[in-house]
Structure formats: C-alpha cells, structure tokens
Amino acid sequence: MTDTIEGFDPYMTAILANRVDGIIREMTNTLLRAARSGVINSARDFSCSICTGDNQLLASAEGLPIHIFGSHMQARTMTENAGATLREGDCYLHNDPYSGNSHAGDHAFLVPVFVDGEHMFTTVAKAHQADIGNSLPTTYMAGARDQYEEGALIFPAVKIQSNYEMVDDVVRMCRSRIRVPDQWYGDFLAGIGSARIGERRLKELCDKYGKATIKAFIQHWMTYAEQRMVAAIKTLPAVRLHNSGNHDPFGTLLPDGIPLQVSLTIDPDTGYIDVDLRDNGDTVACGFNQSEACAGASVMAGIFNSIDADVPRNSGSFSRIRLHIRKGSVCGGAVFPSSCSLATTNVSDRMVNIVQAAFAQIGDGWGLAEGGVGMGAGCAVVSGRDPRLGDSPFVNQLFLTNSGGPASAMADGWVTYGLPVAAGLMYRDSVEIDELKHPMDVQYVRLIPGTGGAGRFRGAPSMETGYISRCTRMEAIWPCDGTHFPAKGARGGLPGASAEHRLVRLDGTIEPLPNIVVLTLKEGEMVEGRHAAGGGYGHPHERDPRRVLHDVLEGWETLERAGSIYGVSLSGRIDDDSLALDVAGTAERRGRTAA
Structure with a gap:
C-alpha cells in the first residue's frame, strides 16, 4: 500500500510519528501537573494536539475525541484572523464555538511554531474551565436561550501573548468576570505552558532531523493515514445506513426531547463515507445546539469506534469522511447567537451512539x-x-x-x-x-x-x-x-x-x-x-453461561436477572460459595424460551 507514496521511508515515518506523539504527551503532562482546577488536574478534561502550518491536524495522541477533531479548524481561524501579522512568540486564546471551537467552556491555547521564519506547526492545548463568567456558576447553561443569556466571554482567536510577553488587557478582562480568578489564572498559565512546551520540542525535532525531513514526514504521514482509511473502508460493504435516537425532554422548552438522525453512505469502491445530518431539526432555544466542530467530532468518533483501530487519527484519514450539515440545524449548524453551551456533551454523546450503533446494522460483529x-x-x-x-x-x-x-x-x-x-x-x-x-x-x-x-x-x-x-x-x-x-x-x-x-x-x-x-x-x-x-x-x-455465573459472583449481575433475562439456571447459594452452574437446567430453560 505504501509503495505508492513517493520517497516513503516506513522506519523514519514510524520514528517521527512516535516522536510527535511523545511531544503531545509531554504537553499533556505539563497541563495535568500545572493546572489548578480539579476539572483539569483531577478529571483530565483537556486535550493537546499538533496541527501543521497549513491547518491540518497532524496528531493528537490521547486527546478526547470531542476536543481534538476540531483543532485544525481553530488553527485556521487563528491564521485567517492574524494573516501576515502572525509572528513567532505569539499565543492565541480561542473559545468561539462559531469559528471552530467546541463550546465556550473549552479554552484553547494556540501557539504558531516557526522554523527558519516559516510557520511549520501550531500547538494546541484545549482545557475545559471550571468557570468562564456565565450568568450561572457553570459552563453548561442548559436553559440559555442564546449566547447573550449564556453570558460567557468569547475569544475568537484573540492574541494573549506577543513576542512571548503577556497581553495583560485580556487577563484583566477575565479576572474581572470569572468567579475564582486565581484558580482560572493558574489554569491559563498551565495552558500556555503546555503549548509552549510543544513549540520548544518541535523546534528541537526540526533541528535534529532537518526541516526537509520533517516536511517529508508530514506529507507521508498524512498520505499513509488516508490510505489506511481507504483500506478500512474497503473492508465494509457498499451500503446506506440510517439510525435515529432522541435526547431527553427538558421541561417546557423541549417537552418531547430532541429527535436525532443520521444517514451514512459507505462506498468501498471510492473509499469514502458520506455522513448526512441535514434532516435534523432547527436549532433550539437552549444550550443543546452542536457547534460545527462538535458535530464533526461526534460523527468521526462513532466511525472510528467501528473500524480498524490502527487507522491514524489526523486530517489524512478525516479526508475520506464527507460531512453534510445544514446551516441552522441543531446538529452542527448553529450560528450566532444560538447557544452551544452543551455542544460537547448531550447531543454529541447521542450522535456518537447513533453512528456507532448504525454500523451494527451491517451484521453481527460490526458496530x-x-x-x-x-x-x-x-x-x-x-x-x-x-x-x-x-x-x-x-x-x-x-x-x-x-x-x-x-x-x-x-x-x-x-x-x-x-x-x-x-x-x-x-x-x-x-x-x-x-x-x-x-x-x-x-x-x-x-x-x-x-x-x-x-x-x-x-x-x-x-x-x-x-x-x-x-x-x-x-x-x-x-x-x-x-x-x-x-x-x-x-x-x-x-x-x-x-x-x-x-x-x-x-x-x-x-x-x-x-x-x-x-x-x-x-x-x-x-x-x-x-x-x-x-x-x-x-x-x-x-x-456463555459461565460468564453469567462469574458476573453474579462478582456482583455485576443479580441472581434474578441471571434466570429471567439470561436464561441461566444456578444452584447453591451465593453466600456460602456453593453457587454453581446448572448446565442441564440452563439448556432446558433457554430451549423453552427459544421455542
């Protein structure tokens, strides 16, 4: 498969891919150990990734799916906004769900990495915040009718460092609005530090191997990922799948919940999967609308959960998935001022489920x-x-x-x-x-x-x-x-x-x-x-009845469910270690139920 990639060196590609992942893991450890709020340093609700200078996701190591699949969209917003003014030593804060971010509660720190004057990479450290200045003390404003009622400070790729010096105006804005400002500022510094660690290590990587080698690696890694994705799709049948689900009701705002659906067209001949979300309803007057980044992330997660686990997660493999979204839709079509406060969780969780369960329609062993x-x-x-x-x-x-x-x-x-x-x-x-x-x-x-x-x-x-x-x-x-x-x-x-x-x-x-x-x-x-x-x-x-017995002994299952749902007959007692499988009784019970 890789012999079609001109100049491809599998050994060097593997070495550099792991080196890049190692850099991301060092960024991750920096943020985990330096942050102050429990949502970051205890729960690890953050992700780090590296994008290329032309705004493609290169690698994400162990980032959360809902965070990392939109990293390249945020990098693109940074480069488009900054234009020719983008400089070494800059750092940008981005939490705008309408221009590539997940939701306002995720603060992303973006550092453009320059090598010999060329913008080669962007390091991204995205962390969920304990507080972002919403009208209620939460980053999840379910009842917010729009962005104004949500109340978060929005930073659409705003410069927070120039020539490695802090832009104090932004810090003062956040300190004056956020409820526990010292905790926030510790997280703020940890995010910047994480992105800067990535910058330092990428420069060292280019110094060691040479700029030309690293450029070749980027091209080869993207092409390899795309080819692996094509190979994975070719193992699937040509089929059109449709699946649906429903988000819970929400008081008088959503008395029947939010109906959701997805259609997937798998074309193994061309190596593409088309995902259609356009038949979903309009945005809702509360915080459950998906941002475009979250719609893409949830769909990608459901697909990658259902295919070859070794396919690299980057823009190369993503290029074989074509996402169709309708502007103004609750599923990824939200535009300002529709609130996307819960874009990373509720509807997105449902969409991951709906997509991966759709693959189970292919047949036993899938999805x-x-x-x-x-x-x-x-x-x-x-x-x-x-x-x-x-x-x-x-x-x-x-x-x-x-x-x-x-x-x-x-x-x-x-x-x-x-x-x-x-x-x-x-x-x-x-x-x-x-x-x-x-x-x-x-x-x-x-x-x-x-x-x-x-x-x-x-x-x-x-x-x-x-x-x-x-x-x-x-x-x-x-x-x-x-x-x-x-x-x-x-x-x-x-x-x-x-x-x-x-x-x-x-x-x-x-x-x-x-x-x-x-x-x-x-x-x-x-x-x-x-x-x-x-x-x-x-x-x-x-x-397997033996697994059911084990489940009961270990406390995963109950004796009642072992019989009534699994059709397994057990003899003896659980409290004196005499519980055992009744093989004949189980066969009779399951046979009687099947008949």
Missing part, C-alpha cells in the same frame, strides 16, 4: 451498542463559599462517577467509560481530593448490579454517588441526559438502566429531581445520583 449518556449529580458543577477557608469562593466540576460503556461484538462495556465523547480517556475524581477542595462529604461511590444492558456481551453497569453539603449554601448544577431515553442495545442486546437523581432533605424526606437541575443545597442536605448504564450487544441467551 457497538450505545454507551451511557448524561452528566448527572456525580458530574455537577458545584459552587459556593468554603467556611474552612475564610468563606472564600469555590467553583469546580466534579467527576465522581461515570456512565457505563457500550458492549461491542467482542467485549463487555468499559466501566470507566465516562461519556461517549470522552471514550474512557478522562479520569474519575479522587473522593479525598474532592473533599479537600470543596466543603462536601462524599457518602459513597458504587456500581449498581444488574443495571448494564444484557446481551451476549453486556453493557457496563450504572455508577452512583451521594454527597452532603458542608457549607451554608452550595449550588449544584447538572444537565443530565439519559433519564428518559436510556442507552439502546444492538443486535438483540437490551438497553442499559437510565439515570435518576434525588435530594435528601434535612428531615430525611426524599425528593425526586428532574434530569436538568439548578439546585441550592443547605448545609447537611444530600444529593444522590445514578448515571446511565451501557447497552448490550447480541441476545442475552447467547452469553
């Missing part, structure tokens, strides 16, 4: 079930004043719990999946660190047996948490999906459990909570929340 969706109480943005620190303000997003991962044709769902847009690449918070950073007591974080979607391979179960406020007034805000429409199974697999939340008052009364919440907790009150589980793949009666 995945749907993964659990929704950022509930375990991922709330909490804020208030900490009595332990002189009543000083705090604000941060928790990541105590995860949604359950989807089952595939080969494996059970991933417990620490997080969300479809994150694909297991984020971290879950340390309970002890969260309690140190915020005035709260975490009562439990646990998995719930029997909640994962049953199947030949089962979805990962639900995770739930409960925490108590230890300050006079704590605000907890979350925009949870997956309470009304759970993650679907594929090819006979069953859906996972839905999410649910409740408030425990001081007198012990329990109050059910809606899916999308702006809540004020009094001291001593507790929030309890269960996140959604992943869907199963294949019929539950196709699961």
